[in-house]
Amino acid sequence: MRIGIVNDVMLATAALRRVVAATPGHETAWTAATGAEAVQRAAADPVDLILMDLIMPQMDGVEATRRIMKQSPCAILVVTSTVTGHLDMVYEAMSLGALDAIQTPVLGLSGNIDGAAALQDKLAIIAKLIGRNGRAPRVNGAAAVTALTEEAPLVAIGASTGGPQAVSEILQALPADLPASVVIVQHVDEHFATGLAEWLSRRCARRVLPARQGDRLGAGKIFIAAGPDHLVIESNGRLGYTPEPKESSYKPSVDAFFMSAARRRGMRGCAILLTGMGRDGADGLLTLRKAGFHTIAQDQKTSVVWGMPKAAAEIGAAVDVLPLPAIGARALRAIKELHP
Structure with missing residues (x-):
């Protein structure tokens, strides 16, 4: 990939250049010290990926992300050392189109770069996502169905690029006494997942919990994937994490969670696939539709990136393809039809 680096700290830029140079198949195309300069360079010399800092003079990374996604869209990864006290900026940038966020690698006294491996994993x-036309490996949906369940209905939500804001709007449309559990799988680094749960809690005035191994689903509960592996519903009906499928392009995988829900025979509910790059969740959504779930994909007009929901629409996975403002109400109606 050709990569643009946006950071006003010379040492940080140097560390990022070294990480890129040490990663086969990647090169630094240009660097920028301000958000305004990044917008200009992105338009003049389009790249595959931009590593975007947040706090910069003249124009911060949030505004730069907004302008780039509007004028010269490309993949953007927030890379910042200013996480504490600026989490809202991270999720705002992700809502505007940044794929994910990671802490800036640090050049150590020994010459080693702390955090280099984590960044290289993100680059891979x-x-x-962008080198295979968004076609991630398919997840096997043929595993054995678990026992019949009388659990509360489930609202399963999958999202990636632009997801935080989209998820927030849906949660705000769902009442506090919703007779269903809600589980969100958002493509986000595990180190930012707990902060995202807090950010969503403030936005929807309801408690969003980071999902932990062994958590029990229940009406009115809202969980978000927050581990290093894939969030799934285990055979005992509780939430858990698994490294499988290892070949999945993203952890957590929306497909992995959707497939696990489909294996809970008798479980019903509504599954929603929102804005995002690639096709993660499309196959899982189709499997859930076949299992009796009402399935919804976000439409092109309201998606920041119409990749994942488009893939779902193309294979007939979505009963409804709707604009974002209509999804929450439709999901609520689907749940009420199960619990009149």
Whole structure:
């Protein structure tokens, strides 16, 4: 990939250049010290990926992300050392089109770069998403169905690029006494997932919990994937994490969670696939539709990136393809039809 680096700290830029140079198949195309300069360079010399800092003079990374996604859209990864006290900026940038966020690698006294491996892992994931036309490996949906369940209905939500804001709007449309559990799988680094749960809690005035191993689903509960592996519903009906499928382009995988829900025989509810790059969740949504779930995909007009929901629409996975403002109400109606 050709990569643009946006950071006003010379040492940080140097560290990022070294990480890119040490990663086969990637090169630094240009660097920028301000958001305004990044907007200009992105338009003049389009790249595959931009590593975007947040706090910069003249124009911050949030505004730069907004302008780039509007004028010269490309993959953007927020890379910042200013996480504490600025989490809202991280999720705002992700709502505007940034794929994910990671802490800036640090050049150590010994010459080693702390955090280099984590960034290289992110580069590999993004290269898969954009280098294979967004076609992630398919997840096997043929596993055995678990026992019949009388659990509360489930609202399963999958999202990626632009997802935080979209998820927030849907949660705001669902009442506090919703007779269903809600589980969100958002493509986000595990280190930012707990902060995202807090951010969503403030936005929807309801408690969004980071999902932990062994958590029990229940009406009115809202969970978000927050581990290093894939969030799934295990055979005992509780939430858990698994490294499988290892070949999945993203952790957590929307497909992995959707498939696990489909294996809970008798479980019903509504599954929603929102804005995002690639096709994660499309196959899982189709499997859930076949299992009796009402399935919804976000439409092109209201998606920041119409990749994942488009893939779902193309294979007939979505009963409804709707604009974002209509999805929450439709999901609520689907749940009420199960619990009149």
